[in-house]
Amino acid sequence: MVEFIVYNTLTRRKEIFEPLHPPFVGLYVCGPTVYSDAHLGHARPAITFDLLFRYLRYIGYKVRYVRNITDVGHLENDADAGRDKVATQALLEQIEPMEVVQRYSDNYHHNMDQLNVLKPSIEPRASGHIPEQLDMVAKILDKGFAYISNGSVYFDVEKYNLNNHYGKLSGRIVEDLLASTRDLDGQEEKKNMYDFALWKKALPEHIMRWNSPWSIGFPGWHIECSAMSTKYLGDVFDIHGGGMDLMFPHHECEIAQSKIANGNDSVRYWMHNNMITINGQKMGKSLGNGILLDQLFSGNHPLLEKPYDPMTIRFFILQAHYRSTLDFSNEALQASEKGLARLMKSVAMLPGLPVSDETTINLAEWKANCYNALNDDLNTPILIAHLFDMVRLINLMSEGREKITTADLETLVQQFRQFTLDILGLREDPESGPDSQMLPKLMELILDLRQEAKKNKDFALSDRIRDELGKLGIVVKDRKDGADWETLK
């Protein structure tokens, strides 16, 4: 098996990936909280870890990919008087909380399909795993690392930190946390400000509530991931992923909870994708600069000059390394759109290339370059650069200026499609509906007529045909022996 290197946030360095029980790999990724439509930010981790999922499978691992749906609203903040996001949305829309959850889960799934993000192996919901969460809270209480206060259960960070380092993932020190924690309401229930809730007692207005030994209430914000990852991947598993913004406190809390409940560190490799920025600033709910995926695909947003195809978004995201911030702009997106079109055109024309009795390009080296890029912490920008190198060669081969044998072409077709379609997950334009069959036939007819006009030196007519088609968004491209066409997006 190839040497695959990943950057482990925990150690802050690149490490050779070695699963605990090869060929099996356990992968857990923090999914969305479904209280609103999916936005551009949701696309980044989904695509990043979709790529990881695809690549791990491609190099031969059997991956169990667990990505949760958070459908227990959790609190707006730790000391909030009791508004949870799902319940708040339910009140606004005058529907059941579970209707909110259903609606936005459906939207998320639809957007993920559009982005060609594969479904995870298991997609557990927090609300469906209340018993597991209760068990875990009870375990932590039994071991003496949590305390009950007014019906709520809090994790005792101070005690944990005596023999462990709370903050090791995000590089924080508990003493520093004390100095920077703000004065919030409801803190008096906790021994220390940095303690976090494992279980919260519900106030009367709280509509999402479950029974527990401590109170009628709901689970704390971090326990679901620990409970569900343990249930489906075991006490120790290979990779935990998520957005960088979840490092603290979410993942830090997960580490602490799991360590106490399971008796060991659960996660071997932590991987975090960076944020998408708009005009250099992180997009976020509170900043009011978010763009929904539906808006991106429809163009219906003040910041958007036009609609963008889901594949353009996917390609745009893959053109940056997942650990870099990626700045959104119409200009950048349109550059991606054009680049993607060029790449996909090569995918389409590749099988039809003329063959020769010799091969003049270095296939083995090219393939090795592609793999080396992926093996180096999923360096998709480098991979894509190599793919474009091949695009150039493919075009040269089509012009007969480089040569390839039948056997090598077969290999190249397979490999190029694997990198482009299977691993990067780019999708060719789906041909669907009867109209898509009609258009090529009409175009064939029109271009034949134009060819005849040209033969008769009736350039006025042939130019008119080309210009009028251009106005309809169809570009005519003359070749030596005829003409090609393509539609402009």
Place this chain on the structure above:
RNA sequence: GGUCACAUGGCCGAGUGGUCAGGCAACGGUCUGCAAAACCGUGUACAGCGGUUCGAGUCCGCUUGUGACCUCCA
């Protein structure tokens, strides 16, 4: 305020100390009746100032700027 990142050519974005990544845009050329596409060629990019080194975008220090986390967030 605390902690931590990052600053690359018109735009986006890679870069493991020593052969100009790549994409988009621009310019010149080839091919075309003309265009488009494709191909070929062109750009003295690495925030500033010091330092280490035979050699630094790449290491170290300082300065400036931007951002992230510390509160829900992908």
